[in-house]
Amino acid sequence: MPADLTQLIALIDRFVDADGLHRTAYAPLSLIRTSQPTLPVHTLYEPALCVIAQGRKQIILGDEIDGYAGGDCLAISVDLPVTGQVIEASPEKPFLSLKIDLDPSQLSQLILEMEVPYVQETKTTRGLSIGAMSDELADAAVRMLKLLENPKELPYLAPLVEREMLYRFLLSPHSAPLRQIAAADSHLHWISKAIHYLKRNFAEPFKIDTVARQARMSASAFHHHFKAVTSMSPLQYQKQIRLQEARRLMLSDSVDASTASTRVGYESASQFSREYRRMFGAPPARDIAQLKESLSAAGA
Incomplete structure (x- = not known):
């Protein structure tokens, strides 16, 4: 130490x-x-x-x-x-x-x-x-x-x-x-380019070939190296970014679940609710209510 x-x-x-x-x-x-x-x-x-x-x-x-x-x-x-x-x-x-x-x-x-x-x-x-x-x-x-x-x-x-x-x-x-x-010839360097693209375009439909081109890799090589860098697949990464942003919108901007799901790229409200509950442990409305209650208690 x-x-x-x-x-x-x-x-x-x-x-x-x-x-x-x-x-x-x-x-x-x-x-x-x-x-x-x-x-x-x-x-x-x-x-x-x-x-x-x-x-x-x-x-x-x-x-x-x-x-x-x-x-x-x-x-x-x-x-x-x-x-x-x-x-x-x-x-x-x-x-x-x-x-x-x-x-x-x-x-x-x-x-x-x-x-x-x-x-x-x-x-x-x-x-x-x-x-x-x-x-x-x-x-x-x-x-x-x-x-x-x-x-x-x-x-x-x-x-x-x-x-x-x-x-x-x-x-x-x-x-x-x-x-x-920092090494221009490393896989991590090129995967970082794809990550920046995913962050900017997380609300767009996911297309592996489009994202893989950002890393100058084939789809199969990109999937392999992306998971090595992030410990998750590109689609799982996009999903986590989407759900975290939806949660922020509901908590900070006071939008409803339907509006938030549409803004982050979901076409199905029921799919959004299922995936949200799987990630955060509660449906959107209940999760946000619990968060607000927790924040209010912490500020009291």
Whole structure:
């Protein structure tokens, strides 16, 4: 466990005194706090490097279950629909982490400039990796947080510390997802192109040949490599994106289930209801009512 972990915990705890995701004065950096175990939450993980200071969390990606805890770091190289659940947290010892949003183009440039050793792709890499945090990465994370106390220095020094954090991670044994997303000849790089297309066009009818062309692959090769990266099929990915967006529309924009299902591309209201219930555990109207009640109780 990194020697700086105690200091990292104290700094995050100093800057955030309420549960949730908190943006900071440095745009790519967010801090996360959860003071009790949670129910499973469906969300979309976007490209990021996360440093876990305290607590424990479990995520489900496709059919795979992973966990990470204080002293670990998590890298996400492509947009991934996951189900996350904090399983170890308390008011005295909350789940605490920091997140650096990643820009793939900047990451590619960093790899080129710093001449990070290239590792030949032997198999398609999953778009998410978890591993132990190095002492050097923990030290850089501490210095990043300390900069939040110096607004005048923050805009000049934070990009340099962010660069160091990424460099430290790229030298770790679990950096393949970030290295390969930056490599133009990797399967992960091309699958990411198809993922961007699916995100932009999730409401359109799914056509495997059309999506596979975005990755410059045959339909069969695309299906194989897409599942290796995301742990789900392209059609399952589109379905999760659709259902998460429908839930957001009903909760945030107060549209009804019929309108939401049409907006996200469903032609059959009954199919939408079945798939929604399968994913979220309740029919749309009941699920949204329960969510609103839960949010109201949390704000009381």
